[in-house]
């Protein structure tokens with residue numbers, strides 16, 4: 001068995017609402033694979049299908065080599081799941097939560113305490129092990145939820161919006177944990193609505209919108225789809241003639257001024273550079289710097305989905321937890 | 330299945346233990362369990378003409394019923410509400426193991442509560458316990474069927490008060506129609522028929538028999554079978570309802 005996860009035509013209806021629309025993809029072992037999409041795109045539903053919390057309306061998911069519908073328990077032994085909303089037992093201590101997770105996953109009695117201690121140290125909460133989880137901060141709870149998902153040393157970790165709603169520091173800590181785990185060989189499947197997070201964390205990204213995968217590639221690959229948008233940031237020295245003629249040069253599509261810097265969008269790069277050199281010489285201008293502006297993943301996202309990047313900055317309203325998974329039909 | 334049956338039972342027990350640790354000794358649960366039955370007991374035995382001895386089995390059954398249904402409501406619905414139920418669903422355990430855990434917890438809690446009420450009262454009032462094992466069995470099966478009823482109400486509820494309300498639909502008729510305070514023989518035949526549909530009737534009857542009541546061993550065994558069947562039926566329906574919700 002090669003792949004860690006394989007989704008084949010996965011589809012999920014909630015009553016009449018089509019939440020996941022015939023999606024297929026594969027995740028390789030050792031990869032960090034991300035679902036990037038706005039609120040309501042179907043990310044959480046996809047995770048629920050992949051982790052066996054729900055049955056698909058049609059299609060199938062093979063996770064860690066097992067069909068999630070036919071052999072869910074075998075698959076579940078090999079995966080860890082970190083839900084969107086941290087779901088530890090507030091009434092129990094950090095330590096008791098981890099021990100219960102170990103019991104539930106069949107970690108041998110002798111190994112439970114050791115695993116719990118290691119994980120608490122890994123997430124930097126060993127000192128707080130006796131605290132009731134209800135008294136920990138949001139960021140700490142999220143870290144502890146990750147630890148609980150790792151108690152049985154799963155080979156695949158699923159994280160639903162791992163940094164959503166966290167402060168900058170906590171979010172950075174979580175991203176660090178994810179990188180470290182992946183470095184140790186854990187396959188990671190995560191969802192996010194932060195474009196930058198997907199860019200920095202994922203080896204491959206699937207952009208999901210209204211239940212469908214609209215693009216699937218490495219971040220660089222997605223960016224390279226934004227063709228015809230090569231841009232240069234150019235600065236000129238104080239001497240020489242006016243630079244107004246810049247916009248009229250051959251191959252220039254658009255010019256905007258960012259402070260003292262001109263951002264010039266061009267068509268043919270070689271042609272433009274030639275024209276620029278002639279223009280500078282002709283007007284006695286000194287080019288002090290010239291930088292290529294790479295298209296960002298945000299540019300790519302906008303181009304591919306047609307959505308405004310603002311859509312992605314809309315934070316979800318806090319979920320009514322009672323709804324999670326129990327309000328179908 | 331790759332996981333041995335004993336491992337399932339063990340995990341169910343861990344779930345039960347966790348429930349006890351997290352939820353049981355919260356004050357509202359114990360209050361709910363004791364307040365209502367004891368007020369009725371006092372009302373009937375002090376104000377009324379009834380001998381407290383004769384209603385001790387009824388009181389015990391009611392405390393078990395109210396106690397277990399209350400904690401099951403919390404232990405199932407609160408888990409759904411806070412999202413921790415998801416934690417159980419993604420773990421390598423089946424829905425039946427989860428339900429078994431919930432039921433085991435209720436069984437132990439209800440039995441402890443029942444014994445804590447029944448034995449001291451019997452001693453204080455001078456009730457002759459014909460057979461302690463029979464009394465314990467009756468209390469255990471009453472706890473089991475009450476837990477199953479609590480899980481059933483909880484499977485359909487989104488938040489704790491809703492589960493309590495659903496449970497009340499069943500608890501209140503049972504309080505008055507199951508022979509807990511008013512003996513079945515004194516009821517008109519139509520009500521007796523209704524009483525025979527209520528699981529609590531069998532709890533009360535079995536406890537009466539084991540503490541000096543006149544009826545026979547056959548009746549006692551039939552009561553036990555009835556309680557076991559009710560438990561099974563409630564659990565099956567609850568399991569079906571929960572399964573449907575996660576599909």
Ligand SMILES: Nc1ncnc2c1ncn2[C@@H]1O[C@H](COP(=O)(O)OP(=O)(O)O)[C@@H](O)[C@H]1O
Pocket residue numbers: 014017018019037038039040041042043044045046323324325326327328329
């Ligand atoms: N339990 C549910 N019952 C009915 N509709 C749901 C349920 N959960 C999600 N949905 C709907 O399915 C779609 C996808 O939701 P979700 O998977 O939560 O998206 P995301 O995680 O990307 O925000 C949305 O339209 C949402 O309203």
Ligand SMILES: [Mg+2]
Pocket residue numbers: 040043044045084160161
């Ligand atoms: Mg979501």
